Amino acid sequence: MKRLGPALVAGALMLTTGCAGFGRLGEQPGITTITVASVNNSQMQDMASLVPEFERTHPGVRVNILFMEENDLRAAATKDVATGGGQYDVMTVGSYEVPIWARNGWLVDLTDPLSSDPAYQVNDLIGPIRQAATYEDRMYVAPFYGESSFLMYRTDVFDEAGLEMPENPTWQQVADLAGQLKSPERAGICMRGKPGWGEAGAILGSMVNTFGGQWYDMNWDAKVNAPGFADATNFYVDLTRNAGEPDPVSYGFTECYNLFSTGGAAMWYDATSAAGALESDDSEVAGKVGYVPAPVVETDQAGWLWSWNLGVNAASTKQQAATDFVKWATSPDYIELVGNEVGWSELPPGTRNSTYRIPEYAEVSSAFGPLTVQTLSEVDPAQPGVAPQPWVGIQYVSIPEFQDVGNQATQAFADALAGRTSTRQALDEAQAIAQRAGEQQRREAGQ
Numbered sequence: 001m002k003r004l005g006p007a008l009v010a011g012a013l014m015l016t017t018g019c020a021g022f023g024r025l026g027e028q029p030g031i032t033t034i035t036v037a038s039v040n041n042s043q044m045q046d047m048a049s050l051v052p053e054f055e056r057t058h059p060g061v062r063v064n065i066l067f068m069e070e071n072d073l074r075a076a077a078t079k080d081v082a083t084g085g086g087q088y089d090v091m092t093v094g095s096y097e098v099p100i101w102a103r104n105g106w107l108v109d110l111t112d113p114l115s116s117d118p119a120y121q122v123n124d125l126i127g128p129i130r131q132a133a134t135y136e137d138r139m140y141v142a143p144f145y146g147e148s149s150f151l152m153y154r155t156d157v158f159d160e161a162g163l164e165m166p167e168n169p170t171w172q173q174v175a176d177l178a179g180q181l182k183s184p185e186r187a188g189i190c191m192r193g194k195p196g197w198g199e200a201g202a203i204l205g206s207m208v209n210t211f212g213g214q215w216y217d218m219n220w221d222a223k224v225n226a227p228g229f230a231d232a233t234n235f236y237v238d239l240t241r242n243a244g245e246p247d248p249v250s251y252g253f254t255e256c257y258n259l260f261s262t263g264g265a266a267m268w269y270d271a272t273s274a275a276g277a278l279e280s281d282d283s284e285v286a287g288k289v290g291y292v293p294a295p296v297v298e299t300d301q302a303g304w305l306w307s308w309n310l311g312v313n314a315a316s317t318k319q320q321a322a323t324d325f326v327k328w329a330t331s332p333d334y335i336e337l338v339g340n341e342v343g344w345s346e347l348p349p350g351t352r353n354s355t356y357r358i359p360e361y362a363e364v365s366s367a368f369g370p371l372t373v374q375t376l377s378e379v380d381p382a383q384p385g386v387a388p389q390p391w392v393g394i395q396y397v398s399i400p401e402f403q404d405v406g407n408q409a410t411q412a413f414a415d416a417l418a419g420r421t422s423t424r425q426a427l428d429e430a431q432a433i434a435q436r437a438g439e440q441q442r443r444e445a446g447q
Contacts, residue, residue, distance in 0.1 A: 108323065
């Protein structure tokens with residue numbers, strides 16, 4: 001089965017097909033229609049293409065999937081759960097939102113439905129990924145796929161240029177290579193520049209950690225314009241301007257994927273989950289990509305930890321059907337279904353140990369699978385950088401205010417990328433934004 005590429009789906013928020021039930025706005029007699037709010041990426045598109053199988057085994061349920069870009073999804077889903085609207089029965093929930101939403105009572109506790117079903121094999125879930133789905137020892141979401149980050153590079157382009165990628169590169173080495181490989185037709189490296197704490201913020205956040213910076217110190221004083229954070233941001237802006245893609249502020253994950261997979265970039269630093277799609281039959285660079293750990297400066301590793309999960313809205317009136325769908329889409333059987341129907345290189349990665357024991361997947365993922373597992377196991381969300389931090393999280397700060405802080409700060413950094421302001425001015429602006437949120441944390445802690 002040939003999947004819709006990201007470029008085809010990116011322009012639409014909803015897919016409508018007769019067989020999968022997308023776009024059905026009204027209930028049919030005897031039919032329960034659930035609405036799924038989904039981030040728009042290739043793994044979720046594969047899920048949409050396989051919905052007919054779920055509907056075959058659950059004849060009383062139809063599934064309506066709404067695709068949204070990452071920033072739009074967060075805004076729409078957060079508004080819905082916070083107001084108790086119940087517009088979405090199932091939501092794609094990031095690891096950042098899980099503890100916040102669970103604490104607020106916005107998610108259905110899935111611990112019993114998942115753990116009581118032997119076929120679901122809850123103990124098969126990779127430890128850090130399962131922990132990211134948990135709040136106070138209860139699972140409030142089910143992991144759909146997990147990821148860290150690594151550096152992807154075109155082995156054929158490196159060979160033609162007579163260059164060699166280090167096994168564990170530093171950011172300075174990457175910048176030097178990107179400058180040599182930059183050409184009018186090809187970016188030396190693609191780096192997300194699109195504003196958003198989960199877009200450019202994810203890339204920059206992991207760089208800040210390894211440069212020795214941090215968003216806050218242990219007293220919740222913002223450190224955005226301090227050494228470390230400032231060093232990383234200056235390096236990020238200079239690298240992207242000098243050797244990156246044109247108009248970087250318009251590039252997020254999807255845009256960088258499209259550029260790299262069609263030969264428009266020599267390197268790409270981003271999520272490990274991209275690798276399966278890069279090695280698929282419809283990728284122009286399949287078999288031509290090498291993978292190495294995330295570049296470092298002062299730390300031994302610099303990957304992040306993230307999972308996209310499926311959660312059931314506590315305000316949904318169709319919680320049983322929604323829970324059934326979540327179990328189906330995150331089960332070992334679903335992973336096998338993707339392999340058989342879509343392709344073994346495109347399994348949802350990073351959630352289950354058993355995934356990496358599937359012979360077909362072990363073969364097609366030999367270039368990136370072991371490194372994915374390694375990076376997921378090595379990251380430390382409690383202290384990913386040089387200094388201790390008062391929150392758990394790598395490329396984000398796990399406080400409710402960070403969604404606004406990260407979005408506003410990355411908009412300031414985007415202005416610096418576009419040359420509308422200086423990097424120092426952007427850092428000072430972001431420092432003031434972050435400091436207000438830090439003071440709120442101190443007030444709540446009674447400091």
